[in-house]
Amino acid sequence: MTQDNTLDMALLKEAAALIKQKGNILVFTGAGISVESGVPPFRGPDGLWESHDPSFIELGRFTREPEVCWPIVKELFFDAILEAAPNPAHAAIVELEKAGLVRAVVTQNIDGLHQAAGSQNVLEFHGTTETLHCMKCSAVFERKYADLDAPLPTCGACGGVLKPDFVFFSEPIPEDVAQASFDAAEASSLALVIGTMGEVLPAAHVPLAAKRVGKPIIEVNTIPSTYTNDYTDIFLQGKAGEVLPALVREVVGG
Ligand SMILES: [Zn+2]
Structure with missing residues (x-):
């Protein structure tokens, strides 16, 4: 080595x-x-978890207070990725x-x-950031059809909250x-x-x-x-x- x-x-x-x-x-x-x-990586000395609270992508917290979690989820997981090549x-x-x-x-x-x-x-x-799904009716939305800039993206069919399809903490x-x-x-x-x-x-x-x-x-x-x-x-x-x-x-x- x-x-x-x-x-x-x-x-x-x-x-x-x-x-x-x-x-x-x-x-x-x-x-x-x-x-x-x-x-940015999540772990390690320059990782996101050094400067951010990982509970924002804990499934239970996202379910309880999605409007609090969403802006952070968007910033950490979508903004950097959308600019990456x-x-x-x-x-x-x-x-x-x-x-x-x-x-x-x-x-x-x-x-x-x-x-x-x-x-x-x-x-x-x-999982992926390419799609999100409705936590109420399970409808799947491609990212480009979801309004990520909304205070909280919701399902056009039933108004349920959209959860990104990457694996959150405590999610199988x-x-x-x-x-x-x-x-x-x-x-x-x-x-x-x-x-x-x-x-x-x-x-x-x-x-x-x-x-x-x-x-x-x-x-x-x-x-x-x-x-x-x-x-x-x-x-x-x-x-x-x-x-x-x-x-x-x-x-x-x-
Ligand atoms: Zn729905």
Whole structure:
């Protein structure tokens, strides 16, 4: 493992060779891949939870006082995301996908940047900001048809409060997506973990489901994570937006 921030070319070539040999990659991403797109992370020293009260996205509180929570939810989760564009790391994953090497992209992010970059098979473990649903009649609204600037967006049909379709605290993970993610991990030949410290459960267990059935893990992170010492086979230390394009050049161009 390198401890400085210079990309280790020998390790990079080793990772590229493994990717070419195995293919069928389970890509698993977290906030670290979107930081370079201007989407702030939730955790860590510069994370949103250092400066904001996470109870605004606690399901019980949102249900009790949605008008208090909504302006904060909009500011934290929609404003930054609406201005964000995919970065070279997202694009590099699309290149791997085009080369037929990706089984699925499982993301903990709710920013839609993998899809915006062109990834086809994306499983959003924590839901999405693309849609909202009525808490009263369950009608689903695409974000562009919801009035996010209203003091509290409501359902055109019944007047119920609209809740964004990303997973709030104390809200269960959508079962179908979770199952599909673990299935994809077990059926993959290699896990590529990018920009996540592996601290959020049960999402953090997705790449471990691949590891448990003997598949190697390649990890791209700026600092070591909960995976690095115990599970990762090849640790590529650096920013996703720099490491991924370099890695994919080795895989596709080499
Ligand atoms: Zn409704």
